Amino acid sequence: MSQQPDLVISNATVVNSDGRRAAHIVVRDGLVTDLADAARPAPAALRTIDAAGRLVIPGGVDGHCHVAQVTGRFRTLDDYRTTSTAALWGGTTTIIDFGIPRDAQETPLAAVLHKKELATESRCDVALHGAVISWNETVPWQLEQLAAEGVRSVKMYTTNRGTTMADGDTILKVMREMVRLDGLTYIHAEHDPIIADCTEQHAQDGRIGIGHLHRTRPELAEETSVKETLAMAEYTGAPVYFVHQSTPGAVDLVSDARSRGLEAFSETCPHYVTLDDSVYGSAFPEWFACCPPMRSARTVAALRERLATGAIHTMSSDHSCYDLSQKRERTDDVRAMPHGLPGVETRMPVTFTAMTGAGASVEDFVEAFSAGPARINAVPGKGRIAEGFDADLVIFDPAEERTVDGANLHMGTDFSPFHGDVLAGWPAVVVSGGRVVLDGQGFHDPGAAGRFLARNGFRQHQSATTAGVAHAAAF
Structure with a gap:
């Protein structure tokens, strides 16, 4: 057996969330x-890639993806092969999907086990969230089984009545169970x-066609729901994570709750900090059908400022891979069309461009793109370049710009909401689990090499992470 390392990335500028x-x-x-030490010659290895001073960051962790998702009559x-391949093309080496019951007959446990089986085809590492729609006497046992599987978070919707919506009683009861099981409630x-x-x-x-989507789901609806949910989290003592926040008011509610000691977190998505509601008056408004919808330009600017200053904790794609034929079936009625955007591949450049353009550092970008999602979701071995962590690495030149071409992406759909945008922050080399999957020669399919990641308990992981950072700072 060779005593040489498998790989050395030489002459790297290593950027973690806390420094470089x-x-x-x-x-x-x-x-x-x-x-x-970069001042010394690089160690010999079976393969060496010279970063030549370029930035190297930890592989992205996308905490909010929907893969092979069935909602109503749409799928x-x-x-997993397609989405994980696109993730790697975009510098993301770990995705977290949702086991959401497809109908009233599928249980939360069955939904997760189904997704776990599908994930065996993944090219990158995968973790899962559970989901609860309605409460019954079996839910506590099911949540225990999910925790034993390493699924330590549960998502609930406060809207979408008749499909995925959970009522207030269900949300409160699930929060109590997640406290008992050291888990995280997603909302x-x-x-x-x-x-x-x-x-x-x-x-x-x-006025119910796609051109009016942004008027049917007002900012007040989001902020009212955040306020009510925070009250339940405060009452139960449950850590709570809000997905795809689209208004500065919603983020400020979470920030205020944190100042009172609540364990509450804000996530946003690339489209909410770059696109505004003028897109619904464009030639292709169906490209932007998602919930919540895009907001006013003023709201977008304020949300981007909160992202740059760290009030928003994570950037996720909310990847949902519909194509234009599905989107165009019912553009006359937003109640009948599928909502969700493809974005797992473009998350890195859109986020990097938006954050650095707003004055954030590369370290801030790493926090939102990788370190924060790994830490908050209690994913071991991810989000940092350090001894003992997984060799998930992305080399890129922050000055290199490319134009998004939706037809030449790899997400399994025929459009991108960012088509034509000029963005910086594209990966040049991607290493996933020590394997070079993307370099100047193109994509190297690793096969079904992705692992299912069992996650730690929420508070257990936060305590261990805090202790680990303090230990590293002492040396």
Whole structure:
């Protein structure tokens, strides 16, 4: 057996969320085994890639993806092979999908086990969230089984009545169980009575097509739901994570709750900090059908400022792979068309461009793109380039710009909401689990090499991470 490392990334500018240093990154058996002094010659290895001073960051962790998702009569067109390949093309080496019951007959446990089986085809590492729609006496046992599987978070929707919506009683009871099981409650926060009434009013006036989507789901609906959910989290003591926040008011509610000691977190998505509601008056408004919808330009600018200053904790894609034929079936009625955007591949450049353009550092970008999602979701071995962590690495030149061409992406659909945008922050080399999967020669399919990742308990992981950072700072 060779005593040489499998891989060395030489002459790297290693950027973690808490700082940067020049180093040679040494990789063996899928792990980073050393950050060698860049002032000395690089160690010999079976393969050496010269970073030539370029930035090297930890592989992205996308905490919010929907793969092969069935909602009502629509199914996204991707599978794990497709989505994980696109993720790697975009510098993301870990995705977290959702086991959401496809109908009233599928249980939360069955939904997760189904996704876990599908994930055996993944090219990158995969973790899962559970989901609960309605409460019954079996739910506590099912949540225990999910925790034993390493699924330590559960998503609930406060809207979408008749499909995925959980009522307030269910949300509160699940929060209690997640405290007991040291888990994290995920919430899609939009106030359903406001949305249902607003949508009905627009329908009566004949303003229910895609061009009116942003008017049917007002900012007030999101912020009202966040406020109510935070009250339940405070009452139960449950850590709570809000997905795809689209308004600065929603983020500020979470920030205020954190100042009172609540364990609450804000996520946003690339489209909410770059696209505004003028897209619904464009030639192709169906490209932007998602919930919540895009907001006003003023709201977008304020949200981007909160991302740059760290009030928003994670950037996720909310990847949902519908194609234009599905989107165009019912553009006349937003209640009947599928909502969700493809974005796992473009998350890195859109986020990097938006954050650095707003004055954030590369370290801030790493926090939102990789370190924060790994830490908050209690994913071991991810989000940092350090000895003992997984060798998930991305080399890129921050000055290199490319134009998005939706037809030439790899997400299994035929469009991108960012088509034509000029973006920086594209990966040049991607290493996943010690394997070079993307370099100047193109993509190298690793096969079904992705692992299912069992996650730690939420508070257990936060305590261990805090202790680990303090220990590292002492040396």
